[in-house]
Amino acid sequence: xxxxxxxxxxxxxxxxxxxxxxxxxxxxxxxxxxxxxxxxxxxxxxxxxxxxxxxxxxxxxxxxxxxxxxxxxxxxxxxxxxxxxxxxxxxxxxxxxxxxxxxxxxxxxxxxxxxxxxxxxxxxxxxxxxxxxxxxxxxxxxxxxxxxxxxxxxxxxxxxxxxxxxxxxxxxxxxxxxxxxxxxxxxxxxxxxxxxxxxxxxxxxxxxxxxxxxxxxxxxxxxxxxxxxxxxxxxxxxxxxxxxxxxxxxxxxxxxxxxxxxxxxxxxxxxxxxxxxxxxxxxxxxxxxxxxxxxxxxxxxxxxxxxxxxxxxxxxxxxxxxxxxxxxxxxxxxx
Amino acid sequence: xxxxxxxxxxxxxxxxxxxxxxxxxxxxxxxxxxxxxxxxxxxxxxxxxxxxxxxxxxxxxxxxxxxxxxxxxxxxxxxxxxxxxxxxxxxxxxxxxxxxxxxxxxxxxxxxxxxxxxxxxxxxxxxxxxxxxxxxxxxxxxxxxxxxxxxxxxxxxxxxxxxxxxxxxxxxxxxxxxxxxxxxxxxxxxxxxxxxxxxxxxxxxxxxxxxxxxxxxxxxxxxxxxxxxxxxxxxxxxxxxxxxxxxxxxxxxxxxxxxxxxxxxxxxxxxxxxxxxxxxxxxxxxxxxxxxxxxxxxxxxxxxxxxxxxxxxxxxxxxxxxxxxxxxxxxxxxx
DNA sequence: ACCAAAATAAATAACGTTGTCAAATTATCA
DNA sequence: TGATAATTTGACAACGTTATTTATTTTGGT
Numbered sequence: 084x085x086x087x088x089x090x091x092x093x094x095x096x097x098x099x100x101x102x103x104x105x106x107x108x109x110x111x112x113x114x115x116x117x118x119x120x121x122x123x124x125x126x127x128x129x130x131x132x133x134x135x136x137x138x139x140x141x142x143x144x145x146x147x148x149x150x151x152x153x154x155x156x157x158x159x160x161x162x163x164x165x166x167x168x169x170x171x172x173x174x175x176x177x178x179x180x181x182x183x184x185x186x187x188x189x190x191x192x193x194x195x196x197x198x199x200x201x202x203x204x205x206x207x208x209x210x211x212x213x214x215x216x217x218x219x220x221x222x223x224x225x226x227x228x229x230x231x232x233x234x235x236x237x238x239x240x241x242x243x244x245x246x247x248x249x250x251x252x253x254x255x256x257x258x259x260x261x262x263x264x265x266x267x268x269x270x271x272x273x274x275x276x277x278x279x280x281x282x283x284x285x286x287x288x289x290x291x292x293x294x295x296x297x298x299x300x301x302x303x304x305x306x307x308x309x310x311x312x313x314x315x316x317x318x319x320x321x322x323x324x325x326x327x328x329x330x331x332x333x334x335x336x337x338x339x340x341x342x343x344x345x346x347x348x349x350x351x352x353x354x355x356x357x358x359x360x361x362x363x364x365x366x367x368x369x370x371x372x373x374x375x376x377x378x379x380x381x382x383x384x385x386x387x388x389x390x391x392x393x394x395x396x397x398x399x400x401x402x403x404x405x406x407x408x409x410x411x412x413x414x415x416x417x418x
Numbered sequence: 419x420x421x422x423x424x425x426x427x428x429x430x431x432x433x434x435x436x437x438x439x440x441x442x443x444x445x446x447x448x449x450x451x452x453x454x455x456x457x458x459x460x461x462x463x464x465x466x467x468x469x470x471x472x473x474x475x476x477x478x479x480x481x482x483x484x485x486x487x488x489x490x491x492x493x494x495x496x497x498x499x500x501x502x503x504x505x506x507x508x509x510x511x512x513x514x515x516x517x518x519x520x521x522x523x524x525x526x527x528x529x530x531x532x533x534x535x536x537x538x539x540x541x542x543x544x545x546x547x548x549x550x551x552x553x554x555x556x557x558x559x560x561x562x563x564x565x566x567x568x569x570x571x572x573x574x575x576x577x578x579x580x581x582x583x584x585x586x587x588x589x590x591x592x593x594x595x596x597x598x599x600x601x602x603x604x605x606x607x608x609x610x611x612x613x614x615x616x617x618x619x620x621x622x623x624x625x626x627x628x629x630x631x632x633x634x635x636x637x638x639x640x641x642x643x644x645x646x647x648x649x650x651x652x653x654x655x656x657x658x659x660x661x662x663x664x665x666x667x668x669x670x671x672x673x674x675x676x677x678x679x680x681x682x683x684x685x686x687x688x689x690x691x692x693x694x695x696x697x698x699x700x701x702x703x704x705x706x707x708x709x710x711x712x713x714x715x716x717x718x719x720x721x722x723x724x725x726x727x728x729x730x731x732x733x734x735x736x737x738x739x740x741x742x743x744x745x746x747x748x749x750x751x752x753x
Numbered sequence: 754a755c756c757a758a759a760a761t762a763a764a765t766a767a768c769g770t771t772g773t774c775a776a777a778t779t780a781t782c783a
Numbered sequence: 784t785g786a787t788a789a790t791t792t793g794a795c796a797a798c799g800t801t802a803t804t805t806a807t808t809t810t811g812g813t
Contacts, residue, residue, distance in 0.1 A: 084534070086799055097763045102801065110761060132532045133477065134799035136468035137768045159494055166515055175529070178513045180501055194510070197467045199419070313705055334703050337672060341705065344679060368669050370648055370676065421769055432793045437771065445791055469769035472798045 085126045094122035105130055136199065145169055145391065146195030146222075147178045148188060149206040150213070150229075161206045161227050164384025172392060174201075189218050196221060202391040205229070206384075210240055210273040223394040227387045228380070230272075230405055237390060239383050242407035243273045246376045247280025250329060250357050250412060255288045257418060259327035259355050262294070263319045265339065267331035268301040268308060274331065277359065281329065296323040300335050312338035320346055320354075327355035327418055333362035336373055355418030359410075371416035379408045420461045429457035440465055471534065480504055480726065481530030481557075482513045483523060484541040485548070485564075496541045496562050499719025507727060509536075524553050531556060537726040540564070541719075545575055545608040558729040562722045563715070565607075565740055572725060574718050577742035578608045581711045582615025585664060585692050585747060590623045592753060594662035594690050597629070598654045600674065602666035603636040603643060609666065612694065616664065631658040635670050647673035655681055655689075662690035662753060668697040671708055690753030694745075706751035714743045 087105070091098035096115055103111050104119040111119075122128070136142045147165055162178065169176045177198060179191040188205070195203055203222050207213060207229035214232045226238035254262055264281050267274040278297065285295055298319050300312040312335040319325065320342055328343075330336040336358040343350055350356050351371040358366075361377035386406065422440070426433035431450055438446050439454040446454075457463070471477045482500055497513065504511045512533060514526040523540070530538055538557050542548060542564035549567045561573035589597055599616050602609040613632065620630055633654050635647040647670040654660065655677055663678075665671045671693040678685055685691050686706040693701075696712035721741065 084799095088799080098799095099764080099801085100762060103762090106801085112761065115762085129528070129531045131472070131534060131799055133468045133471035133534060134768090135801070137466070137472055137770080137799080138801040139768090142468065163515060166513075167517075170517075175533075176513070178501075178511070180498060182502075182505075193464070196464045198510075199466060199468060310703060312703075334699055337700075337703055338705070341676070341679065344676065364669055368645060368647075368672055370673070419769095423769080433769090434771085434793060434795095435791090438792090441771085447791065450791085466769055469798090470771070472769080472800075473771040474798090 084131070085128045086131070087128070090119065090122045090126055090128045093126060094118045142199045142201060143174050144195075144198050144200045145174050145176050145388065146192070146198070146200040146203045147176050147206065148181065148191045148195070148203060149179070149208075150181050150186065150188075151183050151208050160380035161384040161387075164381040164386075165204055165206075165227075165388050166384070168385040168388035172388065174388070174392075189216055192218050192221075202394065204384075204387050204391060206387075209271060210243060211271060223391055225387045225391045225394070227383050237394065237404055237406070239387050239390065239406045239408060241273070241378045241380075241383065242409050243276035244280040244283075245407070246359060246378075246410035247277030247329075248284045249280070249410070250359075250376050251281045251284035252287070253412060254327050254329065254355060254357060254418060255284060255290075257355065259418070260290065260294060261324070261326045262290075262329060263296045263298065263323055263325035263327070264329045265298055265300045265312060265315060265319065265331055265335065267299070268303060269299060270303075273359075277331075296325065300331055310335060310338070313342060316342040317345075320348075325354065327357070330356065330358040333358050333360040333365040333373060333375055336375070337365065337369065340369055351417050357418050361413050366413065366415060369417070374415045374417045375413050376410045377413050378410055383408055419466070420463045421466070422463070425454065425457045425461055425463045428461060429453045477534045477536060478509050479530075479533050479535045480509050480511050480723065481527070481533070481535040481538045482511050482541065483516065483526045483530070483538060484514070484543075485516050485521065485523075486518050486543050495715035496719040496722070499716040499721075500539055500541075500562075500723050501719070503720040503723035507723065509723070509727075524551055527553050527556075537729065539719075539722045539726060541722075544606060545578060546606060558726055560722045560726045560729065562718050572729065572739055572741070574722050574725065574741045574743060576608070576713045576715075576718065577744050578611035579615040579618075580742070581694060581713075581745035582612030582664075583619045584615070584745070585694075585711050586616045586619035587622070588747060589662050589664065589690060589692060589753060590619060590625075592690065594753070595625070595629060596659070596661045597625075597664060598631045598633065598658055598660035598662070599664045600633055600635045600647060600650060600654065600666055600670065602634070603638060604634060605638075608694075612666075631660065635666055645670060645673070648677060651677040652680075655683075660689065662692070665691065665693040668693050668695040668700045668708060668710055671710070672700065672704065675704055686752050692753050696748045701748065701750060704752070709750045709752045710748050711745045712748050713745055718743055 087101050088098045091101045096119060100111060100115060101119050104116050166176050179194060200222060203224040204227060205224060206227040211229050212232045213229045224236050226236050228240060230238045230240060266278055296319060298315050300315050301308050302311050316339045328339060330339050336356060339356060340350055343354055348354050358373055358375040361375045366373035366375050422436050423433045426436045431454060435446060435450060436454050439451050501511050514529060535557060538559040539562060540559060541562040546564050547567045548564045559571050561571050563575060565573045565575060601613055604610065631654060633650050635650050636643050637646050651674045663674060665674050671691060674691060675685055678689055683689050693708055693710040696710045701708035701710050
């Protein structure tokens with residue numbers, strides 16, 4: 084590998100001058116800049132990042148630890164957002180995935196510390212509460228899509244209550260008055276908060292208890308979540324006879340569409356359907372295309388990085404705060 | 419940050435001894451190991467990776483450059499596989515995503531070079547041919563899910579021909595004799611190779627031209643691919659009247675299911691359905707669950723790393739070779 | 754043309770490690 | 784016990800940079 088000194092020799096200047104040119108420091112004669120750049124090109128020199136990091140205080144590295152996040156399609160966007168923002172800020176993201184078999188956050192954190200990361204982003208697969216050991220206090224840390232059980236980190240989550248509230252209000256304002264909510268497993272935060280928003284919107288429109296129905300489309304058997312949308316939907320559609328259905332996730336909306344079609348009804352005409360996720364290509368592949376609340380994963384990833392970077396400059400006065408990011412309705416044809 | 423010398427001082431040994439303990443080099447008295455480990459724990463010392471990298475020749479860093487890959491759910495698995503294998507081999511993956519707006523592979527490669535990566539994995543979103551500049555020759559490089567237009571890199575791709583062949587043979591051996599193939603855009607490699615396999619299997623079973631039908635479910639209008647499965651499926655189902663349909667991707671199989679249901683037929687009973695991808699939760703959410711050829715992304719990611727590492731030791735005699743990885747049928751209930 | 758001030762360049766220290774080799778200590782055996 | 788070999792330790796150079804200080808060159812004003 085060619086070093087800064089070899090470049091200096093070829094360019095006929097001291098190696099410090101080369102360093103100045105490489106780092107775009109001022110105070111080098113244009114003529115010398117020219118010579119150095121020539122030599123760099125000629126030799127194919129590339130700065131050795133590691134060597135530079137030894138001397139500089141700032142490494143420009145941000146650790147991204149994910150609880151399996153980057154394999155789940157819905158939230159890959161978090162990573163992408165973080166990566167884009169990091170790149171814009173001249174930082175490099177180092178990505179680590181937790182091993183689902185034995186998830187050891189601390190080991191990965193250790194790795195980040197050794198690389199002298201300047202901060203850590205921890206991303207979770209779904210909106211949940213996570214417990215962190217004290218080692219996580221070593222660096223500025225921002226949580227994405229989860230909160231800390233001990234509430235001691237800045238975290239960025241989707242505003243599921245707002246999402247539930249907003250989409251319900253949209254349904255109501257379009258005239259739907261008999262709404263079924265096929266919610267996710269009630270143990271998860273998103274399900275709880277969406278339901279809160281759902282009820283709030285109904286309340287504002289003065290709907291009675293008999294005008295809505297809430298059911299659960301997930302069942303947990305020995306720690307595995309299984310999807311029972313098809314049966315639940317069939318039941319709710321025939322017994323409650325809603326004029327609109329709000330579905331906990333786009334994937335389950337597929338099942339819902341089938342059940343609606345089976346009853347000879349048409350989505351978007353006889354019955355409105357709305358959902359949550361905006362899960363990649365699913366909403367668009369359905370017919371009619373599914374109107375769904377997009378979870379702002381990409382933006383959450385971006386915000387995580389910028390919050391992290393500002394954490395480092397400003398004192399962590401505002402720790403333990405939770406940023407709830409608004410969800411947007413992707414308005415298509417299903418209601 | 420605490421350094422090796424501070425640890426040495428506390429432990430009452432030379433800093434070289436600490437270095438030996440940290441790197442588990444032999445020849446340190448157990449008693450001193452104990453003292454050093456004590457001091458390390460007491461001070462919370464962590465080796466500075468950058469400093470170590472300056473001195474050592476091996477950085478243990480592998481660059482992973484992806485053409486948007488890590489945002490597409492189907493192939494996130496490549497990244498995961500690569501990451502797992504890299505971790506097992508004691509390497510660290512540095513992940514870079516191409517900016518879809520202005521995809522500049524070379525810039526990311528440059529970044530990898532500066533980090534003194536020992537090798538590069540380039541992953542593509544779908545099986546395609548990609549052109550690389552000469553800068554990619556600087557390091558051992560392995561391509562995943564794509565081949566080089568100039569055929570000068572080792573690459574790892576799914577064996578789409580085998581996949582098409584295998585699944586068709588399965589259909590045939592279950593007695594289906596009138597098969598429609600709803601293929602992807604014929605411009606892409608996967609579509610071409612699967613079709614080849616499809617035809618080969620049909621030929622082996624001696625099927626006539628009138629016993630099968632091939633249609634395209636994607637249309638390209640101003641560089642954007644649009645999905646026309648619904649219309650094509652409706653047409654093929656009524657005009658050709660297949661007893662089985664092989665679908666180009668799981669997502670499109672959703673459309674196909676709808677059309678089949680609309681005709682009053684039942685998947686898996688009146689008509690067999692098979693597909694390609696094993697795209698996350700889709701095959702399981704469909705009813706009946708979809709039998710589909712899984713693309714071996716995870717394994718491709720793993721193989722990429724191990725091939726890369728062996729490239730470095732053995733001379734690149736076997737360059738320009740293409741590893742085609744067999745696809746497995748995920749046998750469910752749709753045929 | 755000369756001097757001071759400003760601009761530029763060079764020399765050298767420093768960063769936190771690992772590699773080399775010589776020195777010190779301990780173990781082995783006659 | 785003494786000599787020798789084996790083990791363990793430490794001093795110091797080296798890695799490729801950036802930071803700091805010092806030296807040199809250029810510029811501007813008289």
